[in-house]
Amino acid sequence: MAEVQLDNAPRKVREIYAKAFTAVERNNLDYAISMFEAVLELEPRLLQARKWLRAAEIRKFNEAGGGASKHLMAFLTNLPTFFAAQSKLKKDPMQALKLAEKLIKADPLQPKFVVLLANVAIAADLPEVAIQMLESGREQAPQNIEWVRWLGRLYRDTGLTHESRLCFEEVARARPNDPVAIKELKDAIATDTMNKGGWEGAKSHRDLIKDTKEAQSLEQEAKAIKTGKDLDDLIVEFQERVQREPENINYRRVLADHLARSKRYDEALTVLQEAQKITGRADPQVDRAVSAIAIQKFDAAIEQARAAGHTAEAETQEQARADYIFENAKELVKRYPNDLQFHYELGVLFYERGMTMDAVESFQLAQRNPQRRTRALYYLGLCFKQKGQYDIALEQLAKAAAELTLMDDVKKDIVYEMGLLHDLMGQTDKAVERFKEIYGVDIRYKDVAQRIEKAYKR
Numbered sequence: 001m002a003e004v005q006l007d008n009a010p011r012k013v014r015e016i017y018a019k020a021f022t023a024v025e026r027n028n029l030d031y032a033i034s035m036f037e038a039v040l041e042l043e044p045r046l047l048q049a050r051k052w053l054r055a056a057e058i059r060k061f062n063e064a065g066g067g068a069s070k071h072l073m074a075f076l077t078n079l080p081t082f083f084a085a086q087s088k089l090k091k092d093p094m095q096a097l098k099l100a101e102k103l104i105k106a107d108p109l110q111p112k113f114v115v116l117l118a119n120v121a122i123a124a125d126l127p128e129v130a131i132q133m134l135e136s137g138r139e140q141a142p143q144n145i146e147w148v149r150w151l152g153r154l155y156r157d158t159g160l161t162h163e164s165r166l167c168f169e170e171v172a173r174a175r176p177n178d179p180v181a182i183k184e185l186k187d188a189i190a191t192d193t194m195n196k197g198g199w200e201g202a203k204s205h206r207d208l209i210k211d212t213k214e215a216q217s218l219e220q221e222a223k224a225i226k227t228g229k230d231l232d233d234l235i236v237e238f239q240e241r242v243q244r245e246p247e248n249i250n251y252r253r254v255l256a257d258h259l260a261r262s263k264r265y266d267e268a269l270t271v272l273q274e275a276q277k278i279t280g281r282a283d284p285q286v287d288r289a290v291s292a293i294a295i296q297k298f299d300a301a302i303e304q305a306r307a308a309g310h311t312a313e314a315e316t317q318e319q320a321r322a323d324y325i326f327e328n329a330k331e332l333v334k335r336y337p338n339d340l341q342f343h344y345e346l347g348v349l350f351y352e353r354g355m356t357m358d359a360v361e362s363f364q365l366a367q368r369n370p371q372r373r374t375r376a377l378y379y380l381g382l383c384f385k386q387k388g389q390y391d392i393a394l395e396q397l398a399k400a401a402a403e404l405t406l407m408d409d410v411k412k413d414i415v416y417e418m419g420l421l422h423d424l425m426g427q428t429d430k431a432v433e434r435f436k437e438i439y440g441v442d443i444r445y446k447d448v449a450q451r452i453e454k455a456y457k458r
Contacts, residue, residue, distance in 0.1 A: 004045040013043045021368075024052060027399065029060040033105070047128055051370050054136045057108040059403050074107030085116060093124035108136070109405065111144075118150070127158050136370075145174045152184065161192040234258045242271075249275050253289055265297035284336055291328050295321065325349065333362075340369035344376055356383050374400045378414050385421060394421045407441045416446060428455075 006014060020035030036053035039046060064070070075082070085099035100117040107113055114137040121129035134151045138144065152167030165188040172178070172185045238255035245251060252275040259268035272290045276283065298321035305314035329346040336342055347362030360383045367376035377400035384393035397418045404411040419434030432455045435448045443449050 004043055004047075006046065006048055009043050009046055013039055013046065016042070017046070017049055020049070021052065024056055027059075029056050029063070032056045033060070047132060050129065050132055051136075054104075054108060054132065055370050055373070055403070057105055058136065061108055062405055063402050071107060071110045074110050075112055078103055078106050078113075082112070082116065085120060089120055089123050093120055096120045097124050097126070097129075104133075109141075111137070111141070114147075122154075127154055130154055131158070139371075145171055148174075149181070149184075152188065156188065156191070161188070164188050165192040231258055231262050235262065247278055249279060249283070249286065252278075253286065256289060256293065260293045260296055263300060265293055265300065268293045269297075284332075284339065287332060287335070291325075291332075294324060294328075298324065326353070340366050340372065344369065344372045347376070347379060351379055351383060354386075356386050359383050374403055374410060374414070378410070378417070381414070381417055381421075385417070385424075390421050390425050394418060394425075397421070407437065412438050412442060412445055416448070419451075 006017060009017070016035055016039050020032050020039060023029070023032035023035060033053060033056050036049050036056065039049040040053065043049075061070070081099055081103055085096045085103065088096040088099065097117075097120050100113070100120045103110070103113040104117055114133055118130040118133045121127065121133065131151065131154050134147055134154065138147050138151060141147065148167050149171045152164045152171065155161070155164035155167060165185075168181065168185040168188040171181045175181045235255065235258045238251055238258060241248070241251045242255055252271050256268040256271040256275075259265075259271065269290060272286055272293070275286050276290075279286070298317055302314050302317045302321065305311075305317060326349050329342070329349050332339075332342045333346050343362045344366035347359045347366055350356075350359035350362055360380060363376040363380045363383065367373045367380070369376070377396045381393040381397035381400070384390070384396060397414050401411060401414045401418065404414070407415075415434050415437050419431045419438075422428070422431035422434060432452070435451045435455075438445050439448045439452050
């Protein structure tokens with residue numbers, strides 16, 4: 001299914017989408033869900049709408065209480081629909097998809113519903129929908145390694161080689177003795193490295209390699225630890241590859257990475273600058289690589305100055321590093337105004353520099369990125385707290401907390417700040433309730449133990 005971007009969707013679709021998004025921001029979830037469903041009825045290829053539909057469904061489920069008992073009840077209540085969808089999976093996958101969507105609406109986090117919808121989407125030749133479903137499920141249940149493996153395979157099959165590689169790396173970390181996981185990781189590393197080499201039809205990483213020497217080189221590259229000689233050999237190898245195929249940007253990125261590992265930072269930056277000229281257009285991957293290596297160069301200079309006892313020089317380099325990161329973040333937002341990840345990163349830098357209004361503007365844009373929404377809302381809460389607007393800050397944090405089911409590190413940060421805000425507003429009982437939520441799962445988090453003990457003494 002060819003994805004349709006919002007800018008290219010029909011006007012009516014864009015209008016309904018705007019109403020739906022506004023409803024999400026106002027927490028009018030029932031209306032938002034119905035509007036996103038109307039959008040997808042008109043344009044099922046608008047994956048951006050599906051992402052927000054899932055987010056709204058998850059938020060509504062969490063606000064209703066969530067929990068294991070709710071998952072069980074949703075499954076038992078919807079068993080007839082579940083079996084009906086399973087029976088139609090092969091015969092009529094599009095009808096099965098509609099039934100699976102109803103199940104997800106009833107409980108977007110029920111594992112059996114998540115798996116069913118993903119299977120139905122694949123049967124209906126809509127792998128992107130399966131990917132979205134597993135992505136949202138993975139966010140809520142990161143410990144489910146089988147979902148991560150499945151997602152890695154879907155990424156691989158749809159050409160998202162870097163995302164596939166990250167998934168298989170996670171699987172291999174969780175299951176280091178699993179030979180299938182190791183092989184899939186090796187294949188993913190090779191495919192990701194070679195994905196711009198022009199052999200898209202290959203079935204395995206060996207098919208992507210012209211000869212045995214290149215195969216050995218890629219296996220060598222995949223080692224966790226490389227000796228100096230390994231790196232020198234790889235640098236020579238990829239310099240030769242760049243000469244043979246000067247327009248292969250992926251080779252240049254790999255070469256730059258190896259040069260940086262060898263602390264040849266200026267050479268690495270030159271390679272990437274040449275890559276930028278060759279593409280003739282903006283490439284965020286190359287720009288990120290340039291940023292990363294420039295920062296490594298600063299870090300090396302700082303370490304060298306401190307080792308030599310040149311404290312003033314080290315402090316000068318540290319300030320230059322901070323200035324570079326800030327100016328580079330602003331430049332990336334200008335170059336890629338629609339990349340919400342860059343807006344989020346710039347917002348964090350604005351916040352750290354006390355530029356609260358600029359930070360608010362960045363985070364209000366960044367919250368439209370489903371992957372960054374909760375953190376953006378968290379920072380919005382901190383910004384409004386700095387401005388003394390405690391009630392608005394609390395609203396932002398409450399939105400973020402409602403979208404998280406597990407009391408993980410992110411939710412702890414959010415709930416803790418809510419407690420501090422209640423305290424600042426003179427709402428002592430509400431503050432204690434927030435701190436108790438954390439105390440019940442992590443007694444060592446910050447100063448919650450002291451706060452709870454103090455409350456009981458009162």
